[in-house]
Amino acid sequence: MDKLASLLHTSPAIAWMVAKLVIVFAGVFSLAAVWTWVERRGSAMIQDRIGPNRAALFGKIKIIGLAQPLADGIKFFFKEDLVPHDANKGLFWLAPFLALVPALMGFAVIPFGRSFVSGGQEYHLALLDPGNGMGLLYPLAIGGMAVYGVLVAAWSSNNKWSILGGMRSSAAMVSYEIGMSLAVVALFMRAGGYDPSEIITAQGGTLWKVLPNWNIFHQPLGFIVFFTCMFAETNRLPFDFAEGESEIVAGFNTEYGSMKFSLLALSEYCHLMTASALMATLYFGGWQVPFVQDPSVMLSVLSFLVKMLFFAWVFVWIRWTLPRFRYDQLMHLGWKAMLPMSMVNLVFHAWRMSQGH
Amino acid sequence: MGVVVKKVELSWLDRTYVWPVMKGMGITFQHFLKQLFTPTAKRYTIQYPDMKKEMPEGYRGLHELKRFEDGAIKCVACFMCQEACPARCISIEAEEFSDLNITQGFEEKRPAKFSIDMLRCIYCGMCEEACPKDAIWLRKDYEVAAYDRLSLLYGKWDLMNTYTATDGKERIAQDPTPSVPRRTIAL
């Protein structure tokens, strides 16, 4: 890293920052692209089908259809870019970016490996170094911003289905954010801090010698609430009201085509990646490796990746298992089940902490 | 008459919603694993251009005009199939001929032209039923597609050669005997 930095005439810190930026954003972006294939292939397998397996590089190398995202990308690039006649042109253009940017930004605070020291300099494997003061409030805040992409896309396309989708997603967002935040607050209390690195450090070691000391074993109720709310946040299937293909055509992205649509679709998968990374960090010990006291850097990154990809797969898995909720059922669940459950979780852990001291 | 639908009482475990979801996920995962470890040949999906479905007995596909061992056409141009055809897609032109050296030679007629418009044909098999000589039958090929309408107007030689590839027979494009009117044959 030092040599590279001197080659580029910058300090190691700046070179490291740039490297991290490229790794994180390119990584999340390409993972999201691959996940479109995983989703299609996984759904096919679950339904006893085969899925896209024919796209081939140079017409020869098939690699079980992994070239499919590439082919899709090329197709999207060359499609005609239509803007509806009565749409609000500026906002119509802005919406895909409003959707994509928060989805990518949310990942910035998550440590994807343990920090290491090299050449007298400490390197952190997270875009925002620990102790930045924002901590885990940051992904919550960014998650709140994410709904604007959907809302703006819905409103600017001047289509009834779109507006219905946008309204549904905004109402769903408001009713789920509170339960999610309260579930996270209970975690802050256990870790005694709200920085992701503190939360991960608090999850090291073992619980009763048989289980890893992960938050899920301490707060299963909180995990269920958070997990459910993540589905509402990412607009994924049991709660995909913004899209609702079977009821409102394609919801907020009905009028979108070509590259703008692909950005909207990719932003959903980026969001999925961020959400699964958050779940891995908050409830499954982030980069901690179970039963290993001091994992090496590579091992910690690998552990984090495995956890994150597992949750990304769970998102796909659940999507092809559960049917969609009705809109009022979602509200019912959000306000009458999720909120009280997270309250109970919070109060119970506050009580336990007060007993402990 | 209305039907009284009995409401299903859910147990407390089912009402938590978490347990049923996990059961459902178990089922989907079983399917996933099953599909993942099934070899391609045994999956439900038949990957069409590479694999083809074996058509059941009695399937009515593309027609074939049968021939004798020596390559002479069995059809005697009796026009029964043309009459029987509900879609009126068969058109025949007969010609006179005779040559006693050839199987066909016992007959006095054969089609000079025999065409089926595959775009009009409904594959009902009536021609097969009507044929007194078992000269036309519908077999199992279902891949009838072309770039223009004219190439789907199958002529006599097309119809005689439709299954040469599957049967491993030789393609023929000429009658073994030239069509010669009987009276010109020297007695």
Added chain:
Amino acid sequence: MFITFALITLLGALGMLLQKNVVVAGLCMVAAFFGVAGLFVLLANPVAAALQIIVYTGAIMVLVLFVIMMLNSHEEEAGAARPVQRWLSLALIAVLAFAAVKLVLASAGLNALAVKGAEMPQAMTLQKVGTTLFADHLLGFEVAGLVLLAAMIGAVALTKRNL
């Protein structure tokens, strides 16, 4: 950085006032909130910035936009304000701006900044916010909670006539 965020805030606020279209005005307001959050970060108070985004842009503005979309009022309000109203509002703005500037200039923090080598304030953390709320300003916090509870009960009572 300060100039950027200040410009975002000001342009957002201006856009909100001048836009004819209600939804676009609402989005301008979101931009203004975002600019304010950026200013909070520059003031070494990331907690306030995060809360600003979570509460204002993430919840309140979403609700406002939701209501706007649901009512979907396309007709603009007719009739300009009377001249008296215009003059009154201008005068009010002038007085408020004057008072605000005066307050800022008279604040102790600004004087401390003017002194060279003064200690920069530590970055605000969630822990500090908690101690401030629950130790120093406990009474105010409880009173605010009571007021909000009363407002909530009032809202329920107003909308649901027959409980």
